[in-house]
Amino acid sequence: MNKFLAVPRLKTDNESIETTTSENQSQVERKIEKLFESFCSKAQCDPEAPVLYKQNHINYIKNHMFTLPENYECLDSSRPWLCYWLCQSLALLNCNLSILEKSNVVSFLSKCQHESGGFCGGPNQMPHLAPTYAAVCALCLIGTEEAYAVINRENLYTFLVSLRLPNGSFRMHKHGECDVRAVYCSATVARLTNIYTDVLFESSAQWVIRCQTYEGGFGGVPGVEAHGGYTFCGFSALLLLKSIHMCDTKSLLRWVANKQMSFEGGFQGRTNKLVDGCYSFWQAAIFPVISELLESENQRPMWSMYDYQALQEYVLICCQNRYSGGLIDKPGKPPDVYHTCYVLSGLSIAQHAVDNSSCVVGKPENILNKNNPIYNIEETSLQKALQYFSMTKPINYF
Amino acid sequence: MDDQNQEHKSDGSDFSDEADTLNYVLYRDRPEWKDVQPIAQDDGPAQVVQIAYSNKFSDVFDYFRAVLKSGEKSVRVLGLVTDALTLNPANYTVWIYRLEIVKHLKVDLHNELEYISNVIREFTKNYQVWQYRKTIVEMLNDPSGELEFTADILDMDSKNYHAWQYRQWVLTAFSKLMENELNFVDNLISQDMRNNSAWNQRYFVVNNSDPNNDVINKELEYTFGKIQILSKNESAWNYLRGLLLYSENGIFEDKVREFCSKLYNKGNRSTHLMSCLIDLTDADESTNPENVEKIKFALKLCSDLASVYDPIRRFYWEYISKDIELKFNFREHDTKIM
Numbered sequence: 001m002n003k004f005l006a007v008p009r010l011k012t013d014n015e016s017i018e019t020t021t022s023e024n025q026s027q028v029e030r031k032i033e034k035l036f037e038s039f040c041s042k043a044q045c046d047p048e049a050p051v052l053y054k055q056n057h058i059n060y061i062k063n064h065m066f067t068l069p070e071n072y073e074c075l076d077s078s079r080p081w082l083c084y085w086l087c088q089s090l091a092l093l094n095c096n097l098s099i100l101e102k103s104n105v106v107s108f109l110s111k112c113q114h115e116s117g118g119f120c121g122g123p124n125q126m127p128h129l130a131p132t133y134a135a136v137c138a139l140c141l142i143g144t145e146e147a148y149a150v151i152n153r154e155n156l157y158t159f160l161v162s163l164r165l166p167n168g169s170f171r172m173h174k175h176g177e178c179d180v181r182a183v184y185c186s187a188t189v190a191r192l193t194n195i196y197t198d199v200l201f202e203s204s205a206q207w208v209i210r211c212q213t214y215e216g217g218f219g220g221v222p223g224v225e226a227h228g229g230y231t232f233c234g235f236s237a238l239l240l241l242k243s244i245h246m247c248d249t250k251s252l253l254r255w256v257a258n259k260q261m262s263f264e265g266g267f268q269g270r271t272n273k274l275v276d277g278c279y280s281f282w283q284a285a286i287f288p289v290i291s292e293l294l295e296s297e298n299q300r301p302m303w304s305m306y307d308y309q310a311l312q313e314y315v316l317i318c319c320q321n322r323y324s325g326g327l328i329d330k331p332g333k334p335p336d337v338y339h340t341c342y343v344l345s346g347l348s349i350a351q352h353a354v355d356n357s358s359c360v361v362g363k364p365e366n367i368l369n370k371n372n373p374i375y376n377i378e379e380t381s382l383q384k385a386l387q388y389f390s391m392t393k394p395i396n397y398f
Numbered sequence: 399m400d401d402q403n404q405e406h407k408s409d410g411s412d413f414s415d416e417a418d419t420l421n422y423v424l425y426r427d428r429p430e431w432k433d434v435q436p437i438a439q440d441d442g443p444a445q446v447v448q449i450a451y452s453n454k455f456s457d458v459f460d461y462f463r464a465v466l467k468s469g470e471k472s473v474r475v476l477g478l479v480t481d482a483l484t485l486n487p488a489n490y491t492v493w494i495y496r497l498e499i500v501k502h503l504k505v506d507l508h509n510e511l512e513y514i515s516n517v518i519r520e521f522t523k524n525y526q527v528w529q530y531r532k533t534i535v536e537m538l539n540d541p542s543g544e545l546e547f548t549a550d551i552l553d554m555d556s557k558n559y560h561a562w563q564y565r566q567w568v569l570t571a572f573s574k575l576m577e578n579e580l581n582f583v584d585n586l587i588s589q590d591m592r593n594n595s596a597w598n599q600r601y602f603v604v605n606n607s608d609p610n611n612d613v614i615n616k617e618l619e620y621t622f623g624k625i626q627i628l629s630k631n632e633s634a635w636n637y638l639r640g641l642l643l644y645s646e647n648g649i650f651e652d653k654v655r656e657f658c659s660k661l662y663n664k665g666n667r668s669t670h671l672m673s674c675l676i677d678l679t680d681a682d683e684s685t686n687p688e689n690v691e692k693i694k695f696a697l698k699l700c701s702d703l704a705s706v707y708d709p710i711r712r713f714y715w716e717y718i719s720k721d722i723e724l725k726f727n728f729r730e731h732d733t734k735i736m
Contacts, residue, residue: 067449123442173494224559307710
C-alpha cells in the first residue's frame with residue numbers, strides 16, 4: 001500500500017459546461033495525473049521517494065549566483081531580488097557561501113544602495129522599494145557584520161518618508177505605483193533595521209485593510225481581485241503594523257484554504273486560476289500565522305489547517321527539475337530563480353507545519369531549515385539580524 | 399509578485415531578430431553620438447548576479463547612463479530611451495527619465511499615448527508600463543479611449559490583473575464611464591462563468607453604485623441563476639457571500655438559506671453549497687431549541703466534506719466543526735440526551 005497520495009485527489013468537475021477556465025484546468029490535471037501515476041509506480045520499489053534533489057538545486061543556485069544567461073536581461077532592474085532569491089534558497093538548503101562569496105554579494109549590494117537612501121534595481125539606477133526589501137533581506141540572510149553595516153538606516157528612513165502618501169499608503173518609487181506591496185516592503189525593512197516609527201505608518205493599516213476583498217483575500221489596491229501575492233503582503237503588513245485585529249480572519253482563512261487545489265495539492269493564486277509552485281509560499285505562509293493568532297486568542301488547541309502533505313507532494317513530484325536543478329511553476333515550465341526561492345520557501349513552511357513532530361514527506365533528509373512566514377527569511381538568519389539591529393543606535397528622526 | 403516572474407518568462411527573448419540585427423547600428427558606431435562618452439555599469443570588483451548582456455543591451459545602457467548623468471533631454475535621447483525600454487520595459491529608471499524628457503520637450507501626449515499602447519500590447523504584465531499610461535492619461539485628462547483599450551487587452555487575457563486594476567482606476571477617476579460597465583462584465587461572465595476577475599469587477603461596480611436592497615436583491619437573483627447552471631463555480635459562490643455583506647439585520651440570509659436548502663435537498667453536493675450552508679448556521683446566533691438540529695446538520699456537513707466531498711481540506715473542516723461545537727457549547731453527549 002502506497003502511503004503517498006493516500007487522501008483521495010478529486011478532479012475538477014466541469015458540470016458538462018466547458019469554458020476557457022475549465023479547459024485550462026483539465027489540461028493541467030491530466031499532466032499532473034500522469035506524473036502522480038508514474039511516481040506511484042516508481043515509489044513502490046523506492047522507499048526513499050519522493051526525494052528533494054538538494055545537491056542539484058544547490059548547483060543550480062550557485063551557477064546563477066555569479067552569472068546569469070541573457071534571458072535575465074528583463075530582470076536587470078531587479079538584481080537585488082536575484083541576490084535575495086538565491087541567498088534565501090541557499091539558507092533554507094543549509095548551504096553556506098564562502099566568506100569571500102559573502103563579501104562579494106555584500107559589495108555588490110552596497111553598489112546598489114542609493115546615496116539618498118534605499119536600494120536600486122542595479123548600480124546607477126534610482127531607488128525603489130522592491131529592491132530595497134530584497135537587498136535588506138539578502139543582507140540579513142548573509143548575516144555578517146559587514147553585511148548589516150551596509151545599510152544606511154538614516155537614509156533608508158528618509159527614503160521611506162519620501163514615498164509615504166497622506167492616506168498611509170506608499171509608492172514603490174518616485175512617480176511610481178502605489179499598492180499593498182509598498183506598505184509590506186516598507187514595514188518589513190523598517191522592522192528589520194529597527195527604524196520603525198508610528199508616525200511613518202500612521203493610518204497605513206487602515207489603508208491596507210481596504211484591500212481585503214469580499215472573497216477574503218487581499219488585492220493590490222482597494223477594489224481589485226484577491227490574489228495570493230498581495231494577500232501575503234496585506235496580511236503580513238497588518239501583523240508588522242500590529243493591527244491584525246482589523247483583519248477578517250475568518251473569511252481570509254476560508255479563501256486561502258480554498259486556494260489549495262483538490263487534485264494537484266499545490267495552491268492557485270486566485271479563484272479559478274491554475275496551480276503555481278510559487279504560491280506554495282505566498283498562500284501557505286498564511287496558515288501558521290493564523291493558527292498562532294487563534295491559539296493566542298486561547299480559542300482551542302490548534303493544528304495545521306491545510307493539507308501540508310499534499311503540498312509537499314506537489315512540490316516534490318511536480319516542481320523539481322531534476323537534471324538542471326531548480327524549481328518550477330508547474331510541469332512543463334523551465335526553472336528560474338524566482339520559483340526556486342518561493343517553491344523552497346513554501347516547502348519549508350509545509351515541512352514545519354506541525355511543531356515537534358515530523359511532517360516531512362519523503363526521506364527525512366528532505367528537510368529544509370525553518371522559514372519565517374512573515375519576513376520570508378530563514379529563521380536563524382532572521383533572529384540573528386533582529387538581534388543585531390535591536391542593539392543599534394537609534395537614528396535621528398526628523 | 400508572481401507577475402514579476404511572468405515578465406521574466408514572456409519578456410525575455412525575441413529582440414535579436416535577424417533582420418533587425420542586420421540594420422541596427424550600435425550607438426558607439428553612430429557619428430551623431432560621438433560627443434557622448436558612454437558609462438559602463440559599475441558592479442564593483444565582484445562578479446555577482448551578472449547578466450550576460452547582449453552587445454546591443456550593454457551599448458544602449460552605457461549611453462543611457464551617460465545621458466542620465468549629463469541630464470541631456472533631447473530628441474535623440476528620446477530615441478535612446480525608446481531603445482532602452484524595448485530591451486527592458488521593466489527598467490523604472492528609464493521610464494522616470496522618459497517622462498522628464500517628454501515634459502521637457504513638450505512632446506504631443508497623444509503620440510506618447512499611442513507609443514505606450516504599443517508597448518503594453520507587447521508587454522501586458524508589467525507594472526511600469528501601466529503606471530506610465532496612467533501618468534500620461536492624467537496629464538491629458540482624457541480617458542475617452544481607455545475602456546476600449548483595456549477591453550482589447552482583456553480580450554487577449556480576460557484575467558490580466560494589471561489591466562483590471564488599471565480599468566478600475568479609470569472608472570474611479572472618471573466616474574461617468576461607469577454606466578456601461580455592468581454590461582461589459584456581464585458579457586465576460588457569459589463567455590466564461592468561471593472568470594473570477596469578471597465577478598470581482600461586478601462587485602466593484604455594485605459597490606460603487608448605490609447598493610440599496612433592490613440592487614442587492616437583483617444581484618442575488620442573478621447569482622442564483624448562474625449557480626443553477628454551474629453549482630461548483632467558486633467565483634459565483636464567493637460573490638454570493640459578498641452580497642451578504644450588504645445584508646442588514648439578516649434580511650437576505652433567509653433567501654439565500656432557502657435557495658441553498660432547495661439545492662441541497664435536490665441532491666446537490668457542491669462543496670461551496672455545503673460550505674455556505676455551514677456558514678449560514680454559524681452566523682445564526684439565536685438559541686432556540688430548533689437550533690440543535692441545525693447545529694447537528696452543520697456538523698454533519700463538515701464531516702461529509704472532510705471525508706467525502708472535500709478531503710484536501712479535511713483539517714480545515716475539522717477546525718470549522720470544532721469551532722461550531724465550541725461556539726454553541728455543543729458536545730456530542732448533548733445529542734444523546736436529546
